[in-house]
Amino acid sequence: MTYQAEIRVWRGDMTGGGFATYQVEADEGEVVLDLVHRLQATQAPDLAVRWNCKAGKCGSCSAEINGRPRLLCMTRMSALPPGEPVTITPLRAFPVIRDLVTDVSFNYTKAREIPSFAAPQGLAPGEYRMSQEDVNRSQEFRKCIECYLCQDTCHVVRDHEENKSAFAGPRYLMRIAELDMHPLDTADRQKAAQEVHGLGYCNITKCCTDVCPEGIRITDNALIPLKERVADRKYDPLVWLGSKITRRR
Incomplete structure (x- = not known):
C-alpha cells in the first residue's frame, strides 16, 4: 500500500x-x-x-x-x-x-589511543591458545559495527564537550574491557581505563546498550565488570596484597 x-x-x-x-x-x-x-x-x-x-x-x-x-x-x-x-x-x-x-573523527582518535593486543614474550602468532569459555566471553563485543550510536547517546560525550579529551566513550571502553578479559593480553588495561580513558566518568545509565543495533550488552557485560575489576584492584586489600607479591616474584 x-x-x-x-x-x-x-x-x-x-x-x-x-x-x-x-x-x-x-x-x-x-x-x-x-x-x-x-x-x-x-x-x-x-x-x-x-x-x-x-x-x-x-x-x-x-x-x-x-x-x-x-x-x-x-x-x-x-x-x-x-x-x-x-x-x-x-x-x-x-x-x-x-x-x-x-564528523566522527573523535572516534578514530580514541581508537588509536588504545594499545593493541600485547602477546606474552616468546609466544608467536599461531601459538596462542585459550579456552572456549574465554572466547565466548568477548565474542559478543566483536559484533560491534562501529555505528557510534552508543557514543552519540552517551550523555558524558553528548552533553559535555569538555569531557571528550578525557573520555573514550562506551564503544572504546568496551574494547578495553574485551582486551582486559583476554587471558593472554599482558598490557595494564585497568590502570589505563581509569587514568587515561575516563572509565570513572561512566555512571552506567545503560543508554549505550539501549541503542545498540547489534544488541550488545555494553553496560552489563563490559563496562560494569571492568569497573568492578578496577575497584577491586584499588580498594580490595587482598587483591592489593596479591599484586605486591606477584610483582616481587
Missing part, C-alpha cells in the same frame, strides 16, 4: 541550518533510508547522507530519528508513530559537516 509520509530533515552545515519538510511517497515495508533515497531522487538531490550496505552491518547511516539514535536502514516506517511527521537529524554528539553527515 502506497501512502504519503511527511519527513522533516535537518538541512545545513557547521555554520547553522534548520528543518525542511517534505512529502515523500512510501510503500509498505520500507525503512527510513528508502524514503531518504527517494527524497534525494525526486526533490532534494543535494541532500548529504552517509550509507553503504543497507543491511545494518556497516554502521554508516547513523542518524537520529524522532530524537533517538538509530540506523536509517534498520528503522522501519511501520515502527514509527503512524500519521506523524518523521524527524531526521544528524548525530548530536559530533560536529555537522553537512545535512545528516557528521
